[in-house]
Amino acid sequence: MRADLLVATDLDRTMIYSAAALDLPGPDEQAPTLICAEVLDGVPLSFLTMAALDSLRQVDARRALVPITTRTDAQYRRIRFPGVHPGYAVTTNGGSILVDGVRDPQWRAAMDAAVAASAVPLTVVVDHLAEAAVGDWVLKRRLGDELFCYLVVEPAALPAGFVAELDGWCRARGWWVSRQGRKIYAMPLTLTKERALAEVADRTGARGWLAAGDGALDAGFLAAAEQAMRPPHGELAALGWTAPRVSIATATGVLAGEEMAAWFVDRLG
Structure with a gap:
């Protein structure tokens, strides 16, 4: 090509x-x-x-x-x-x-290798989400090929400030957050x-x-x-x-x- x-x-x-x-x-x-x-x-x-x-x-x-x-x-x-x-x-x-x-x-x-060298493991983020994202507004929890994770949520019931708070927690650990419609992604910065x-x-x-x-x-x-x-x-x-x-x-x-x-x-x- x-x-x-x-x-x-x-x-x-x-x-x-x-x-x-x-x-x-x-x-x-x-x-x-x-x-x-x-x-x-x-x-x-x-x-x-x-x-x-x-x-x-x-x-x-x-x-x-x-x-x-x-x-x-x-x-x-x-x-x-x-x-x-x-x-x-x-x-x-x-x-x-x-x-x-x-x-x-x-x-x-x-x-x-790049993700392992610059961010906490995926399991740490998944465990945090298990504690921080609780309620009927969470419809699904998914992994992206063992590299990242995301939530499928009910947008109308999403708690105010949740995405910003999660993003702050993630950035301190080499990750960040992006919301796209009904999905909230936690992604390694690298x-x-x-x-x-x-x-x-x-x-x-x-x-x-x-x-x-x-x-x-x-x-x-x-x-x-x-x-x-x-x-x-x-x-x-x-x-x-x-x-x-x-x-x-x-x-x-x-x-x-x-x-x-x-x-x-x-x-x-």
């Missing part, structure tokens, strides 16, 4: 959207044609527009596309973009680099998407990347991009985050994904 510029895109609420997050404007008969990109337990789960898929195909044809996600390897493998076969993908928030769909064991070992993306760029000889993303976990690789775009929704929008060379899409929901995918094609020329 050789590309002068990589195209690094987050997935959830950037390129793909659940039915609840589509945010389609106008009457139903004017809705765009949607492609199902993910099925879970036999039920369609995530979608993008046909126009967005066409743009991603054009990017992938240039061997430039690098999906980059906090999803684990297994969760990422549920995603299907017909006619798109990226040579590289970054999963587990940078903990894994997939090469033609196969995890690079050397990169994972390096990330395990585990970042941009670190893995820089490795992919180095391997491919790319001089940099174009980027799209919507969450705080995306801010690093957006800020480091030659040019980037974020949607007007999501965690970064709620934070009012921006950076030099980062623009904001005009559409929301799945149409923002379509706009950002077309923007990639335009910027690649």
Whole structure:
């Protein structure tokens, strides 16, 4: 895989959207044609527009596309973009680099070592959450490939100040917290998407990347991009985050994904 510029895109609420997050404007008969990109337990789960898929195909044809996600390897493998076969993908928030769909064991070992050298063990954070996050507002507790953990919560019942208090506790121990919708992530500070993306760029000889993303976990690789775009929704929008060379899409929901995918094609020329 050789590309002068990589195209690094987050997935959830950037390129793909659940039915609840589509945010389609106008009457139903004017809705765009949607492609199902993910099925879970036999039920369609995530979608993008046909126009967005066409743009991603054009990017992938240039061997430039690098999906980059906090999803684990297994969760990422549920995603299907017909006619798109990226040579590289970054999963587990940078903990894994997939090469033609196969995890690079050397990169994972390096990330395990980096986290162990800079942060308290995952078990310490999990034990703290078992004591600090108690109540009916906690719906699920999950691990991310033995590298990070997260809660699935009921947003309306989330105690005031919980996220800020947890973030303070975590940062003193080499971790930090990001809330994305119903999920509250506890993540090692050294585990970042941009670190893995820089490795992919180095391997491919790319001089940099174009980027799209919507969450705080995306801010690093957006800020480091030659040019980037974020949607007007999501965690970064709620934070009012921006950076030099980062623009904001005009559409929301799945149409923002379509706009950002077309923007990639335009910027690649």
